[in-house]
Amino acid sequence: MPNPPKQSIIVAVDTVIFTVKDGELCALLIQMKKSPYTGLWAFPGGRVENTETTEETAVRILKEQTGVSNVYLEQLKTFDSIERDQLERVISVASFALISSSEVELKTTDKYQDVKWWPVKKLPELAYDHKHIAKEAITRLKSRLQYTNIAWSLLSEEFTLTDLQRVYEIILDTTVDKRNFRKRILALDLIVPIGKKRGGEANRPAELYKFKHKKLEYVEIM
Amino acid sequence: MPNPPKQSIIVAVDTVIFTVKDGELCALLIQMKKSPYTGLWAFPGGRVENTETTEETAVRILKEQTGVSNVYLEQLKTFDSIERDQLERVISVASFALISSSEVELKTTDKYQDVKWWPVKKLPELAYDHKHIAKEAITRLKSRLQYTNIAWSLLSEEFTLTDLQRVYEIILDTTVDKRNFRKRILALDLIVPIGKKRGGEANRPAELYKFKHKKLEYVEIM
DNA sequence: ACAAAAGTGTTGTTACTACACCCATGG
DNA sequence: CCATGGGTGTAGTAACAACACTTTTGT
Numbered sequence: 001m002p003n004p005p006k007q008s009i010i011v012a013v014d015t016v017i018f019t020v021k022d023g024e025l026c027a028l029l030i031q032m033k034k035s036p037y038t039g040l041w042a043f044p045g046g047r048v049e050n051t052e053t054t055e056e057t058a059v060r061i062l063k064e065q066t067g068v069s070n071v072y073l074e075q076l077k078t079f080d081s082i083e084r085d086q087l088e089r090v091i092s093v094a095s096f097a098l099i100s101s102s103e104v105e106l107k108t109t110d111k112y113q114d115v116k117w118w119p120v121k122k123l124p125e126l127a128y129d130h131k132h133i134a135k136e137a138i139t140r141l142k143s144r145l146q147y148t149n150i151a152w153s154l155l156s157e158e159f160t161l162t163d164l165q166r167v168y169e170i171i172l173d174t175t176v177d178k179r180n181f182r183k184r185i186l187a188l189d190l191i192v193p194i195g196k197k198r199g200g201e202a203n204r205p206a207e208l209y210k211f212k213h214k215k216l217e218y219v220e221i222m
Numbered sequence: 223m224p225n226p227p228k229q230s231i232i233v234a235v236d237t238v239i240f241t242v243k244d245g246e247l248c249a250l251l252i253q254m255k256k257s258p259y260t261g262l263w264a265f266p267g268g269r270v271e272n273t274e275t276t277e278e279t280a281v282r283i284l285k286e287q288t289g290v291s292n293v294y295l296e297q298l299k300t301f302d303s304i305e306r307d308q309l310e311r312v313i314s315v316a317s318f319a320l321i322s323s324s325e326v327e328l329k330t331t332d333k334y335q336d337v338k339w340w341p342v343k344k345l346p347e348l349a350y351d352h353k354h355i356a357k358e359a360i361t362r363l364k365s366r367l368q369y370t371n372i373a374w375s376l377l378s379e380e381f382t383l384t385d386l387q388r389v390y391e392i393i394l395d396t397t398v399d400k401r402n403f404r405k406r407i408l409a410l411d412l413i414v415p416i417g418k419k420r421g422g423e424a425n426r427p428a429e430l431y432k433f434k435h436k437k438l439e440y441v442e443i444m
Numbered sequence: 445a446c447a448a449a450a451g452t453g454t455t456g457t458t459a460c461t462a463c464a465c466c467c468a469t470g471g
Numbered sequence: 472c473c474a475t476g477g478g479t480g481t482a483g484t485a486a487c488a489a490c491a492c493t494t495t496t497g498t
Contacts, residue, residue, distance in 0.1 A: 007269055011231045011313060047229055050311060054302045078300045078315050080276045089272060091233060093300050093313075162477075179479070180461070203476040204468035384450075401452070402488070425449040426495035 010090040013057040014045035014130065016076070016137035017066065019101040020154050024119040025141075025171050027134065028065065028106075029126075031113040036086055037127040039113070043134075045092065054093040062097055065115065067105050072098040072153035072216075074144075077136055084129040092128075096137045098153040145171055146222045149190045152211040160198060160206035161185070168222060176222075188219055232312040235279040236267035236352065238298070238359035239288065241323040242376050246341040247363075247393050249356065250287065250328075251348075253335040258308055259349040261335070265356075267314065276315040284319055287337065289327050294320040294375035294438075296366075299358055306351040314350075318359045320375040367393055368444045371412045374433040382420060382428035383407070390444060398444075410441055 017028040029041040044065045048057045055073065063069050073095055080091040106115050118124065120138055123131075144150045151167050165181050168174075185191065191209045199205035239250040251263040266287045270279045277295065285291050295317055302313040328337050340346065342360055345353075366372045373389050387403050390396075407413065413431045421427035 007232060008272060009231075009233045009270060010229055011233065048231060048302075050230060051304065053304060054300065054313070075299060077297060078276065080270075080315070082273065082275060091276070091315075093302070160477085177462075178477090179463085182478085184460090199469075201476080202470040202474070204478075206477055382450085399489075400450090401490085404451085406487090421496075423449080424447070424497040426451075428450060 008089065010088055011048045011054070012045055012090050012092045013048055013054050013061065014043045014079075014092045014094050014128075014133060015058045015061055015073075016043050016094065016096040016133060017062065017099060018096065018120075018137070018141060018154070019099045019104065019117065020167055020170055021101040021117055023166070023170060024121070025138075026101075026117040026119050027123070027137075028115070029118050029124070030065070030115050032127055033111070033113055040127040041118070041124045042127040042130050043094075048093070054095070058095045058097070064109075065107060066099065067107060068099055068103055072150065074140075076133070076140060079129055079133060081129060092133070094133045094137070096140060098141075098150065100154060100156045102156045142172055147218055147220060149211065149213070149217045149219055149221075152214050155211075158194060158196070158198075158208045158210055160208060162206060164191070164209070172222065184221070188221065190217070190219065230311065232310055233270045233276070234267055234312050234314045235270055235276050235283065236265045236301075236314045236316045236350075236355060237280050237283055237295075238265050238316065238318040238355060239284065239321060240318065240342075240359070240363060240376070241321045241326065241339065242389055242392055243323040243339055245388070245392060246343070247360075248323075248339040248341050249345070249359075250337070251340050251346070252287070252337050254349055255333070255335055262349040263340070263346045264349040264352050265316075270315075276317070280317045280319070286331075287329060288321065289329060290321055290325055294372065296362075298355070298362060301351055301355060303351060314355070316355045316359070318362060320363075320372065322376060322378045324378045364394055369440055369442060371433065371435070371439045371441055371443075374436050380416060380418070380420075380430045380432055382430060384428060386413070386431070394444065406443070410443065412439070412441065 019026055028044065030044050031041050032038060044061050046057060046061050048054055054075070058073055059069070062071065062073070076094040076096050078091060078093050082089065084090065084092070108115055120134070123134060126134065145168065151164060154167050155163060161182055164185065165176065165178065169176060191211050194208050194210050196208045197205035198208055241248055250266065252266050253263050254260060266283050268279060268283050270276055276297070280295055281291070284293060284295070298316040298318050300313060300315045304311065306312065306314070330337055342356070345356060348356065367390065373386060376389050377385060383404055386407065387398065387400065391398060413433050416430050416432050418430045419427035420430055
């Protein structure tokens with residue numbers, strides 16, 4: 001009897017990068033050149049090197065694609081169905097990242113046909129099993145938003161209560177009463193006014209706030 | 223310049239198998255024979271074959287260790303720090319399983335020194351990074367218990383309200399008021415009385431219940 | 445008759461929802 | 472002075488926590 005074949009599974013990372021932009025929740029997609037997925041879109045990803053952790057891989061990819069380096073990043077789930085890549089056995093440790101849209105500057109490389117933000121409600125056809133990854137990532141994001149202070153990673157340093165409310169409304173796909181929202185958020189003691197106002201618009205200037213802590217805390221928000 | 227080394231990462235699965243037994247939350251551990259971890263305890267695990275998914279690997283291992291096959295199983299997290307295995311680069315897709323203690327029959331193999339249930343509050347020294355896996359698994363279990371109907375997988379088919387309350391008290395490490403607990407659980411409409419009573423004890427016989435659905439549903443329970 | 449767990453309701457308190465008007469600014 | 476979003480309080484309701492005694496069985 002011949003020796004059993006040695007394990008030959010490739011480990012990759014795919015990262016769903018979210019931002020809130022033009023009133024919509026968007027994810028970053030790259031358009032692929034290589035066969036058999038030519039023209040299809042996919043979340044940015046790559047193989048894990050022998051000497052790096054999957055988190056390091058994700059950070060590296062994030063930097064390559066967006067230039068950003070200090071973002072919220074979290075492991076999502078490992079996708080491993082046998083046929084998810086048509087050519088080889090590749091398992092993907094998927095992660096998701098949150099970025100304030102003001103901080104991003106998309107890099108175009110000739111590795112891909114295109115790189116673009118897509119509203120998650122109108123995603124194009126995706127390569128591999130990325131449709132499943134998308135679904136899982138959106139679910140996780142919604143859950144995080146409800147039970148943690150993670151919204152800090154989607155806003156810039158200084159923001160108004162209305163900005164914050166918009167983030168919740170857009171991602172959770174609801175509308176909330178302004179007064180109730182403010183009461184709730186302020187009671188949680190997650191954010192503090194910085195004593196400045198954002199003016200320059202044709203209306204009353206809004207008080208600016210910042211998050212007290214920029215790291216994950218579990219709090220029931222909505 | 224030589225070619226860069228091809229990726230050589232081994233993919234394994236480790237499964238934390240929980241049960242509630244003798245009034246305590248317990249996890250199944252095997253005691254290792256092979257160096258350099260001889261004598262240390264670890265969660266049961268193994269390599270993923272080229273032709274199986276990680277879930278299939280987990281199911282296979284579960285069957286080998288406990289003989290049980292129809293249990294709750296969920297992917298937990300992928301652990302991938304570079305030094306987690308002293309000998310090779312191995313990443314572990316950890317999962318956790320829940321078993322009703324009445325259904326188990328531990329199999330002993332000569333592959334391990336010993337196989338045993340350990341109360342999670344008194345775990346021995348663990349091999350690899352299994353201490354981290356344990357922590358993550360316990361956190362996840364507590365969360366699942368609070369937000370889902372998952373308790374069905376820890377009880378036998380028929381159980382009393384007190385049995386159910388014990389599961390919550392033991393795992394969440396709290397005590398709850400009997401009347402409030404019953405009101406809450408019954409209002410959620412997750413369980414139904416089967417019309418039988420459990421007698422034979424020196425006290426009033428207790429009504430027996432069963433879960434309506436034996437699959438994951440998200441409900442706020444506690 | 446006694447021990448041991450099962451079973452059952454009410455009341456006070458708290459948290460949440462619904463809701464409408466005045467304010468400050470730029471044009 | 473008008474349009475635009477910013478900012479604020481109250482009252483009714485529903486959900487939750489606290490709490491103690493009676494019932495049924497086996498010995």
